[in-house]
Amino acid sequence: MKIAVLPGDGIGTEIVAEAVRVLDALDLKFEMETALVGGAAYEAHGHPLPEATLKLAKEADAVLFGAVGDWKYDKLDRPLRPEQAILGLRKNLGLFANFRPAICYEQLTHASSLKPELVAGLDILIIRELTGDIYFGQPRGKRVATDGHFPGADEAFDTMRYSRPEIERIARVAFEAARKRNKRVTSVDKANVLETFQFWKDVVTEVHKDYPDVALEHMYVDNAAMQLVKKPKAFDVIVTGNMFGDILSDEASMLTGSIGMLPSASLNDSNQGLYEPSHGSAPDIAGKGVANPLATILSAAMMLRFSLNQEEAAQRIETAVKAVLAQGLRTPDIWSEGTTKVGTREMGDAVLKALA
Numbered sequence: 265m266k267i268a269v270l271p272g273d274g275i276g277t278e279i280v281a282e283a284v285r286v287l288d289a290l291d292l293k294f295e296m297e298t299a300l301v302g303g304a305a306y307e308a309h310g311h312p313l314p315e316a317t318l319k320l321a322k323e324a325d326a327v328l329f330g331a332v333g334d335w336k337y338d339k340l341d342r343p344l345r346p347e348q349a350i351l352g353l354r355k356n357l358g359l360f361a362n363f364r365p366a367i368c369y370e371q372l373t374h375a376s377s378l379k380p381e382l383v384a385g386l387d388i389l390i391i392r393e394l395t396g397d398i399y400f401g402q403p404r405g406k407r408v409a410t411d412g413h414f415p416g417a418d419e420a421f422d423t424m425r426y427s428r429p430e431i432e433r434i435a436r437v438a439f440e441a442a443r444k445r446n447k448r449v450t451s452v453d454k455a456n457v458l459e460t461f462q463f464w465k466d467v468v469t470e471v472h473k474d475y476p477d478v479a480l481e482h483m484y485v486d487n488a489a490m491q492l493v494k495k496p497k498a499f500d501v502i503v504t505g506n507m508f509g510d511i512l513s514d515e516a517s518m519l520t521g522s523i524g525m526l527p528s529a530s531l532n533d534s535n536q537g538l539y540e541p542s543h544g545s546a547p548d549i550a551g552k553g554v555a556n557p558l559a560t561i562l563s564a565a566m567m568l569r570f571s572l573n574q575e576e577a578a579q580r581i582e583t584a585v586k587a588v589l590a591q592g593l594r595t596p597d598i599w600s601e602g603t604t605k606v607g608t609r610e611m612g613d614a615v616l617k618a619l620a
């Protein structure tokens with residue numbers, strides 16, 4: 265088995281280093297190979313996703329990704345910006361299912377922006393479709409309007425679209441995931457207004473016939489946004505399109521305390537996957553040795569579970585993370601009165617110790 269390790273920029277290199285140490289300590293049989301991506305690759309090769317990096321990622325069973333992006337690249341043409349690397353990897357690997365668990369660890373209940381009783385024990389899973397929707401739909405562009413409220417004015421437009429196979433495969437992923445959890449799926453749409461999401465709702469309902477043991481409810485996205493902060497524990501698995509999933513998963517991340525705790529997985533239909541923390545490259549704290557490595561370490565656990573068939577090792581990592589939190593060790597993003605502030609490396613050291 266082979267893991268492509270792509271640290272990227274900013275805190276990416278710092279947090280991936282800790283996850284790699286954790287993977288090494290497990291003493292499992294896999295090979296890890298590192299390559300440049302994002303701004304680091306742009307500096308060295310003039311492109312955020314060089315051919316060699318893409319080739320390595322395609323050949324690997326899984327990709328462990330750090331983060332990319334920095335303000336200093338904002339002036340580059342869009343195709344050369346670091347963030348294009350992640351879009352290119354998603355597209356080339358066919359990664360259509362994005363798993364974003366939002367788990368509130370017992371010790372971090374007070375770090376949430378919601379009342380502790382609303383988030384204590386929270387464990388929900390957001391599954392976001394990653395390759396379709398208005399983010400990729402053609403046509404898109406700018407033009408002079410010939411109709412609408414202001415004919416003759418400049419306008420810009422995008423196209424929201426989903427095909428039946430795209431909806432079917434993400435619905436199956438959601439029902440399968442729910443089977444291994446609390447057997448409830450909430451499909452989030454905007455069927456009352458959008459043709460695309462009326463179709464989404466219809467197709468999800470059809471696919472559901474194959475999963476009678478899983479409960480399905482449909483919810484409008486505006487209501488879902490409310491329910492996520494009103495009664496988040498009422499959800500089990502949420503499945504939705506690319507744009508709604510982008511927004512709702514960021515909203516859900518705040519329920520858990522810090523984005524520095526949240527792992528993610530993006531899978532294709534052969535269970536090859538890209539695993540990365542939900543956060544970005546955090547240029548404001550990069551190079552200071554204070555970034556929280558736990559989201560990346562937990563992403564490595566998801567990688568072992570989904571792509572490398574190593575459930576036991578995945579659980580060992582998750583148990584070690586809980587142990588470290590129980591010891592009161594906290595990076596600054598999750599620090600509170602009465603706990604011990606540690607840096608990135610010390611947090612990694614503590615996880616290694618708990619593993620042993």
Ligand code: NAI
Nearest residue numbers: 331332333334335524543544545546547548549555556597
């Ligand atoms: P960000 O997630 O990098 O940072 C947001 C805030 O959270 C910052 O205050 C940061 O210090 C903090 N933070 C993030 N991760 C942390 C960690 N592990 N430990 C402690 N604190 C942490 O999002 P932002 O600032 O919007 O974007 C920064 C850059 O990252 C941009 O260039 C953006 O395009 C890129 N980005 C890349 C992503 C990726 O590589 N998949 C995803 C999101 C953003």
Ligand code: MG
Nearest residue numbers: 510511513514
């Ligand atoms: Mg986002």
